Amino acid sequence: MSVTILIGAQWGDEGKGRVADWLARQADGMARCAGGDNAGHTVMVGEREFKLHLIPSGVIHPNLQCFMGAGMVINPLRLVEELDMLAGQGVDVSPERLHISGRAHVITPGHLALDGASERALGKGSIGTTRRGIGPAYMDKAARTGILTGAMRDPDDFAEQIRAAVESANWLLTERYGLEPVDAAGLAGQYRAAAARLAPYIADTTFLIHTLLEAGRRLLCEGAQGTLLDIDHGHYPFVTSSSPSAGGALTGLGFGPRAVERVVGVAKAYCTRVGNGPFPTELEDATGEQMRQAGHEFGTTTGRPRRCGWLDGVALRYAARINGLTELVITKLDVLSGLDPLHIATSYTLDGEPLATLPPDTAAAARAVPVYETLPGWKGDISGARRLEDLPSQARHYIDRIQQIAGVPAIMISVGPERDQAIIL
Numbered sequence: 001m002s003v004t005i006l007i008g009a010q011w012g013d014e015g016k017g018r019v020a021d022w023l024a025r026q027a028d029g030m031a032r033c034a035g036g037d038n039a040g041h042t043v044m045v046g047e048r049e050f051k052l053h054l055i056p057s058g059v060i061h062p063n064l065q066c067f068m069g070a071g072m073v074i075n076p077l078r079l080v081e082e083l084d085m086l087a088g089q090g091v092d093v094s095p096e097r098l099h100i101s102g103r104a105h106v107i108t109p110g111h112l113a114l115d116g117a118s119e120r121a122l123g124k125g126s127i128g129t130t131r132r133g134i135g136p137a138y139m140d141k142a143a144r145t146g147i148l149t150g151a152m153r154d155p156d157d158f159a160e161q162i163r164a165a166v167e168s169a170n171w172l173l174t175e176r177y178g179l180e181p182v183d184a185a186g187l188a189g190q191y192r193a194a195a196a197r198l199a200p201y202i203a204d205t206t207f208l209i210h211t212l213l214e215a216g217r218r219l220l221c222e223g224a225q226g227t228l229l230d231i232d233h234g235h236y237p238f239v240t241s242s243s244p245s246a247g248g249a250l251t252g253l254g255f256g257p258r259a260v261e262r263v264v265g266v267a268k269a270y271c272t273r274v275g276n277g278p279f280p281t282e283l284e285d286a287t288g289e290q291m292r293q294a295g296h297e298f299g300t301t302t303g304r305p306r307r308c309g310w311l312d313g314v315a316l317r318y319a320a321r322i323n324g325l326t327e328l329v330i331t332k333l334d335v336l337s338g339l340d341p342l343h344i345a346t347s348y349t350l351d352g353e354p355l356a357t358l359p360p361d362t363a364a365a366a367r368a369v370p371v372y373e374t375l376p377g378w379k380g381d382i383s384g385a386r387r388l389e390d391l392p393s394q395a396r397h398y399i400d401r402i403q404q405i406a407g408v409p410a411i412m413i414s415v416g417p418e419r420d421q422a423i424i425l
């Protein structure tokens with residue numbers, strides 16, 4: 001049994017897509033386990049750029065089987081769009097190689113409207129969600145009032161379930177939020193068409209994954225979001241509604257911990273966050289702006305500018321522990337070129353007292369002040385580096401310190417978005 005779990009070790013957008021694309025070479029299957037199209041994973045192959053939201057990045061590799069697990073929440077309209085987009089880019093997205101769990105949950109038009117309504121109602125206290133209906137879909141799942149993807153096998157019945165769900169959401173939209181209702185019948189028709197398209201993809205992914213593993217094949221779980229956005233282990237409520245950490249791969253796909261061989265964490269050489277919530281090392285100044293411009297830090301899913309800041313070593317060490325990371329990938333090292341000196345937070349002070357671990361709660365996290373270690377920066381373009389020796393000594397020192405602080409060895413340092421722009425260790 002050989003499972004590798006790939007995990008975002010920060011607040012998402014660490015570069016999981018490009019790392020999954022690299023690890024795909026050592027895999028026979030790739031799976032998404034949690035979340036939905038709040039994710040946006042970019043893979044660049046020469047001139048071609050793939051932006052994946054729901055389908056595992058492994059789909060770009062023709063030899064891989066791809067799975068979308070029970071832990072996911074899936075918007076059928078967006079999935080059909082993604083299938084068409086990939087097919088248009090020459091990718092084989094046939095049901096022979098893409099399998100969707102019948103036990104995942106459907107994101108309905110009601111969920112989308114309620115996500116927006118709740119964010120608007122929260123005003124300044126909003127979470128800053130991607131407004132993809134993620135929270136409301138997981139609410140219905142937990143309340144046991146959700147619609148399973150397996151219902152798409154019967155498109156007419158599915159459309160009826162969608163219509164009823166939208167009507168019940170309409171009650172909340174009008175009565176609670178004072179908003180206009182959404183067009184239940186019209187949208188149910190669109191969902192019926194999507195279900196007819198997607199029905200051949202619905203499968204018992206748990207059984208298929210067990211069969212794959214029992215045949216000695218290797219599965220890569222492509223995590224979405226990031227550890228600090230975990231509903232249990234992030235700073236609630238500024239989190240997503242699923243478990244993006246390693247445990248979520250087990251529950252989202254249905255295998256035991258003994259199947260897991262490797263847990264690879266992906267971290268940027270600095271930090272970013274989209275959406276609201278604590279971010280102790282955030283830089284709201286020219287340095288942060290420089291990171292944003294150099295790193296093109298604008299959301300893959302929503303286009304929102306990402307908040308940028310120094311690497312938070314405390315958060316990274318926390319992610320290493322939460323996930324049991326065995327290996328680390330450090331991305332976007334190239335973005336730091338020209339910033340001198342560099343800083344890494346190695347602890348905080350909280351109300352004047354030293355704190356070596358993640359602040360215990362959200363209010364404390366908002367008050368925590370990072371304690372920085374200062375390191376020398378470097379100048380010049382490093383995107384051509386392919387061996388450690390190609391890097392300036394300051395850059396080598398910087399990545400050494402990250403590994404020491406995280407307590408996890410790095411297996412890859414990426415120095416650009418392209419497939420080959422990486423140092424493999």
Ligand code: GDP
Pocket residue numbers: 008012013014015016017018039040041042043044294295296300331332333334335414415416417
């Ligand atoms: P994900 O959600 O973790 O898959 O990450 P995203 O795709 O949302 O965001 C990462 C962005 O950084 C994408 O635009 C990538 O093409 C880009 N990227 C990945 N690795 C590197 C790198 O090493 N250097 C630079 N400059 N860009 C990178």
Ligand code: IMO
Pocket residue numbers: 008011012013014038039040041127128129130131132133134135223224225226229238239240241274275276300
């Ligand atoms: P990938 O897989 C970055 C953030 C949102 C918001 C919070 C809750 O590309 O790394 P949600 O829509 O999930 O209810 O929003 O989580 N968020 C992400 N941030 N990358 C992601 O995915 C994210 N998915 C959700 O910005 O702060």
Ligand code: MG
Pocket residue numbers: 012013014039040041042300301
């Ligand atoms: Mg992303």
